[in-house]
Amino acid sequence: MKIKGVLIxxxxxxxESGEGFGHVIEKSVEAIQRLQSSGVPFRLLTNESSxxxxxxxxxxHYHGYNFNGExxxxxxxxxxxxxxxxxxxPYVLVHNDVVSEFDxxxxxxxxCLVLGDADSEFSFQNMNKAFNVLLSMKKPxxxxxxxxxxxxxxxxxxxxxxxxxSRKYYRHNNKLVLDVGAFTxxxxxxxxxxxxxxxxxxxxxxxxxxNDLNVSPNEAVMIGDDINSDIGGAQKCGLKGILVxxxxxxxxxxxxxxxxxxxxxxxxxxxxxxxxxxDN
Amino acid sequence: MKIKGVLIxxxxxxxESGEGFGHVIEKSVEAIQRLQSSGVPFRLLTNESSxxxxxxxxxxHYHGYNFNGExxxxxxxxxxxxxxxxxxxPYVLVHNDVVSEFDxxxxxxxxCLVLGDADSEFSFQNMNKAFNVLLSMKKPxxxxxxxxxxxxxxxxxxxxxxxxxSRKYYRHNNKLVLDVGAFTxxxxxxxxxxxxxxxxxxxxxxxxxxNDLNVSPNEAVMIGDDINSDIGGAQKCGLKGILVxxxxxxxxxxxxxxxxxxxxxxxxxxxxxxxxxxDN
Numbered sequence: 001m002k003i004k005g006v007l008i009x010x011x012x013x014x015x016e017s018g019e020g021f022g023h024v025i026e027k028s029v030e031a032i033q034r035l036q037s038s039g040v041p042f043r044l045l046t047n048e049s050s051x052x053x054x055x056x057x058x059x060x061h062y063h064g065y066n067f068n069g070e071x072x073x074x075x076x077x078x079x080x081x082x083x084x085x086x087x088x089x090p091y092v093l094v095h096n097d098v099v100s101e102f103d104x105x106x107x108x109x110x111x112c113l114v115l116g117d118a119d120s121e122f123s124f125q126n127m128n129k130a131f132n133v134l135l136s137m138k139k140p141x142x143x144x145x146x147x148x149x150x151x152x153x154x155x156x157x158x159x160x161x162x163x164x165x166s167r168k169y170y171r172h173n174n175k176l177v178l179d180v181g182a183f184t185x186x187x188x189x190x191x192x193x194x195x196x197x198x199x200x201x202x203x204x205x206x207x208x209x210x211n212d213l214n215v216s217p218n219e220a221v222m223i224g225d226d227i228n229s230d231i232g233g234a235q236k237c238g239l240k241g242i243l244v245x246x247x248x249x250x251x252x253x254x255x256x257x258x259x260x261x262x263x264x265x266x267x268x269x270x271x272x273x274x275x276x277x278x279d280n
Numbered sequence: 281m282k283i284k285g286v287l288i289x290x291x292x293x294x295x296e297s298g299e300g301f302g303h304v305i306e307k308s309v310e311a312i313q314r315l316q317s318s319g320v321p322f323r324l325l326t327n328e329s330s331x332x333x334x335x336x337x338x339x340x341h342y343h344g345y346n347f348n349g350e351x352x353x354x355x356x357x358x359x360x361x362x363x364x365x366x367x368x369x370p371y372v373l374v375h376n377d378v379v380s381e382f383d384x385x386x387x388x389x390x391x392c393l394v395l396g397d398a399d400s401e402f403s404f405q406n407m408n409k410a411f412n413v414l415l416s417m418k419k420p421x422x423x424x425x426x427x428x429x430x431x432x433x434x435x436x437x438x439x440x441x442x443x444x445x446s447r448k449y450y451r452h453n454n455k456l457v458l459d460v461g462a463f464t465x466x467x468x469x470x471x472x473x474x475x476x477x478x479x480x481x482x483x484x485x486x487x488x489x490x491n492d493l494n495v496s497p498n499e500a501v502m503i504g505d506d507i508n509s510d511i512g513g514a515q516k517c518g519l520k521g522i523l524v525x526x527x528x529x530x531x532x533x534x535x536x537x538x539x540x541x542x543x544x545x546x547x548x549x550x551x552x553x554x555x556x557x558x559d560n
Contacts, residue, residue, distance in 0.1 A: 124402045128457050177408050182466035189465035190458055 003275055005215035006035065006042040009224030012247015013268050015063050024063040025246050027269035032065055035272050041213050043073045047199040049116040049145035050095035053077065073209045075145035075198040076101050079114055088112045091133045093126055095119055112141035117180045127183065134191045144184040146199035201233025223271045225249050232259040242271045283555055285495035286315065286322040289504030292527015293548050295343050304343040305526050307549035312345055315552050321493050323353045327479040329396040329425035330375035333357065353489045355425035355478040356381050359394055368392045371413045373406055375399055392421035397460045407463065414471045424464040426479035481513025503551045505529050512539040522551045
């Protein structure tokens with residue numbers, strides 16, 4: 001089966017997060033150049049909802065990547081497209097850096113709530129405002145950007161790990177903070193509703209990205225460092241999944257997971273080499 | 281069957297909440313006096329976790345009731361009793377007014393987290409601290425005081441009501457705020473754990489109160505204004521449940537509920553009169 005489209009996670013695949021812009025992952029720039037030369041269409045598929053596309057592009061250019069806006073598929077443009085097509089009026093609780101992305105919408109008498117990774121904006125006051133906005137809707141609609149699978153998973157891994165009395169899952173001494181997923185759960189509970197998750201591992205999110213590439217799931221592959229969100233999510237949607245051993249990868253997570261990647265690559269270069277060199 | 285023990289909800293049964301101490305409900309003081317004279321043992325069973333027992337007693341005395349500390353069964357003494365008997369070290373995120381209730385415990389290297397109705401203390405910073413405390417535990421234990429059933433139920437009723445385009449469930453123009461239940465849900469999600477709820481409608485909570493009265497569930501009755509938390513919870517635990525038409529009662533909630541009270545009384549006086557005058 002020939003791969004006709006590739007979805008690629010950003011953090012932990014193209015660069016490692018850290019102080020400032022973090023640092024680039026070895027040979028990932030070359031891997032992207034090789035993919036771009038091959039003509040196989042791709043999209044960068046991220047759950048990042050606290051940075052605008054412009055800032056993300058700037059960061060990627062800084063690391064030596066040559067992308068344009070259309071290459072990036074992230075929750076904010078995805079939810080904006082849904083809001084437009086459904087004629088909704090959003091109330092947004094998102095990171096201050098991306099509030100302006102929603103300026104174009106009429107936000108009077110809101111018909112949906114958009115919850116992003118709002119960080120310190122998740123105050124008691126703002127959460128209560130969001131709660132009351134939901135209650136004021138005839139049919140409350142809650143969009144959760146990303147749903148914080150990353151931190152949630154770390155939480156689980158960390159807990160599992162602690163039962164074995166070790167802390168090796170803290171690979172970079174990560175600061176653990178509650179992400180949008182936890183606050184989504186709070187509002188879901190308080191209003192007895194279910195959020196629509198715009199982000200991996202939601203099948204809908206993969207599907208919209210594949211529509212953008214105009215390829216069907218069985219012709220596509222996802223490359224990522226998160227075995228649940230990237231690989232598990234992709235496989236559930238019918239794509240193949242290649243796990244890279246960079247970013248948040250640890251052998252323990254791979255061993256203990258119920259997800260079996262279609263291929264495990266040392267890094268993005270290895271993954272792209274595998275895809276372009278073989279008849280997979 | 282003779283009733284050998286009575287559990288009574290406080291807010292909406294003894295007094296209505298409101299500005300200051302709120303106002304007493306007609307004939308409820310007389311009803312309590314009659315119950316006290318009858319010799320049938322009782323406990324006031326409340327989910328109130330943001331007021332100390334002393335303040336609660338003061339409030340009740342102000343309204344003309346004659347109670348002592350042993351008459352009141354509330355989540356804080358209940359959780360303190362569990363913490364003591366299990367030799368736990370608590371980290372608490374509760375209302376500022378009740379933090380000192382936990383002063384007696386060693387809180388170094390915490391082995392459990394106690395989450396109460398912390399109100400504005402539910403800041404992003406405090407929630408993250410609580411999250412990290414849970415993650416630091418070998419076997420994370422989360423006690424949720426009350427779990428905010430009240431607000432949660434109002435949320436649901438309100439939503440149902442809004443579908444019918446009316447707002448009559450706001451009987452006192454209640455300020456709707458997220459209660460401990462929503463923040464419990466956030467931490468449960470983030471850490472993939474289940475909280476132990478210390479409060480109605482948790483069966484465990486009813487059982488501890490009945491143990492305190494030394495009566496078995498089939499010899500006891502719960503009187504309250506909340507059809508789910510008071511009546512549904514009590515019935516699940518094997519008690520009879522009498523719903524009073526004061527407090528948050530509305531005919532619509534009664535009609536739409538899947539819970540059928542054993543008796544519906546106009547008020548506490550009517551309920552006590554029914555219990556003492558009949559062979560129920």
